[in-house]
Amino acid sequence: MTKAEITELKNGNNGELGKYLNPVNDTKTLYFTLDKLGRLPENFDGKYFIPLCKHPIEKIRLLAVKNIGKLCDEKYLTQLEDISISDESTMVRREAISSIGRMRSKNAIPILIKSLKDSDPKIVLQAIRGLLVFNENNLVAAELKKLINHPNEVIKNVIEKEYFDQPNSEYNGDHCKSPDYLKNVVVNGDVLEVLKIVPTESIHLTFTSPPYYNARDYSIYQSYDEYLEFLRDVFREVHRITKEGRFFILNTSPIIIPRVSRQHSSKRYPIPFDIHPFLIEMGWEFIDDIVWVKPEFSAKDRNSSFRQHRKPLAYKPTAVTEYLMVYRKKTHKLIDWNIRQYDYKTVQESKVFGEIDQINTWNIDPTFDKTHTAVFPMELCLRVLKYYSFKNDLVFDPFGCSYKDFQFINYN
The missing domain is CATH 1.25.10.10 (Leucine-rich Repeat Variant)
Structure with missing residues (x-):
């Protein structure tokens, strides 16, 4: 039939x-x-x-x-x-x-x-x-x-x-606009002190990679707990200055602290997973995880010894991935509400044309710099910006890793 x-x-x-x-x-x-x-x-x-x-x-x-x-x-x-x-x-x-x-x-x-x-x-x-x-x-x-x-x-x-819905904030300003004095600015200072003078709900998107825990010379902390507490303080302020329902993209990965001697083992810290509970507690809503995959040649080989002896338990894969953890400032308003705050012209000019990333793995070559050992590849910045912001939005990086790229791609 x-x-x-x-x-x-x-x-x-x-x-x-x-x-x-x-x-x-x-x-x-x-x-x-x-x-x-x-x-x-x-x-x-x-x-x-x-x-x-x-x-x-x-x-x-x-x-x-x-x-x-x-x-x-x-x-x-x-x-x-x-x-x-x-x-x-x-x-x-x-x-x-x-x-x-x-x-x-x-x-x-x-x-x-x-x-x-x-x-x-x-x-x-x-x-x-x-x-x-x-x-x-x-x-x-x-x-x-x-x-x-x-x-x-x-x-x-x-x-x-x-x-029992309560207003997420008392902010009554224009969702699409931000103070002009915050646009195209680089500030050299203590991030926690600088954040104090940034107005509440003034940022549309934060895209950042936190300093590595004792894995680079420029980031020495007394303990891992102290490091996490520092990040918690920074991201709590980022939450305050982020507009309702807007996004926070955190690029990080587990890191390895080399062993002190041959009598000790190295230590691997799962930074993205340890930070996550703090972010949820302070009012961020987890949306997605995107895996940035780098070519094998760009990562430090962890298998040299294992390839020689082949003994079980000693296997350690070479890490070629980093996470982009996608969070949204928690609100009961749907994404459609955020989109409706913009005029028709801005929405049309901000549309994502061409090929899109349909899966959560992005294959992007890393960028190397003589003066900065952890630089965002421009391609990584471009993808995040086109998916999570509108034209003329204010984009923020509390750790200043990505402004070198932003100046070339005409974002505030």
């Missing part, structure tokens, strides 16, 4: 279509028929779906429940409630709750409220979605507000946004 034939049958003789929905039919026939039904006419008899809700194959049960939901008929409330409680599949149970919510019926409220106590967060979230239609109902609002203490972070975030 074709999709066209199914369409003809569903708009005509339900009984004829019922033959194809008989539970004794093979799985392929049932799946194809259920999947191709599309929108159902108002007079469609859903009785053919009920037996299929107990079919042994999960995907058949799921489609049967989904088609019942299309009918938006309250007479199926009891069956759907039973399925939402008893089915062994989370997907089927969730679809049952979705079908109940789709009815937008006040008679569904008690069932949806009961589902808020389900142990599966996906069921709870679907019930919340169904209840938010009635969020002006005092009972519904009271039950939903209780979930602010739910152990699941996604559920808490939804409730916080709906009922």
Whole structure:
């Protein structure tokens, strides 16, 4: 049977279509028929779906429940409630709750409220979605507000946004603009002291690579904890000066501290992973990780000894990657809100044309400099800027690693 034939049958003789929905039919026939039904006419008899809700194959049960939901008929409330409680599949149970919510019926409220106590967060979230239609109902609002203490972070975030949302800042300025005196400026000074004079919410994008922990002559710290504390202080200030919902791109990687002597081992510090909890705590939202892959010849060989003796446990791969950890200043506003702050002309001029990076690995050759041992490749800067900023945005680097490149690519 074709999709066209199914369409003809569903708009005509339900009984004829019922033959194809008989539970004794093979799985392929049932799946194809259920999947191709599309929108159902108002007079469609859903009785053919009920037996299929107990079919042994999960995907058949799921489609049967989904088609019942299309009918938006309250007479199926009891069956759907039973399925939402008893089915062994989370997907089927969730679809049952979705079908109940789709009815937008006040008679569904008690069932949806009961589902808020389900142990599966996906069921709870679907019930919340169904209840938010009635969020002006005092009972519904009271039950939903209780979930602010739910152990699941996604559920808490939804409730916080709906009922306890507070302005992220008191900043009332133009989202697209920044103070002119901050544009095209290089400041030589203590970063923590300099940041104190930068106005709140004045930066659109920060792209930086922090100084290495005791891996370069210019960055000596008493301890690794002291180093992390320093970065925490800097990035807390970066959070303050970043505009609502804008991005912070942190380029870093695990580093190796050479061994003191042959009687001691070298030490490898997972900097990006140790910094991450601090960033989340201070109000950054993790968005993505991008892996910068460099050619093998550009990295220090760690395998010379292992190639000689080949003994297990001593293997240490040569590190040819660095991370670009992508964070966004936490807000309940969607990315669309940030985009809408710009005029049509700016959005059009900022569009990303040509080839785009569809995966999270970027193969870019490193840059070497006689006076600076850790320079951003211009290509790396260009990719970050085109993906995470608009034309005339203010871009910031608290550690000054990338201004040599910025001056050539016409960014503020």
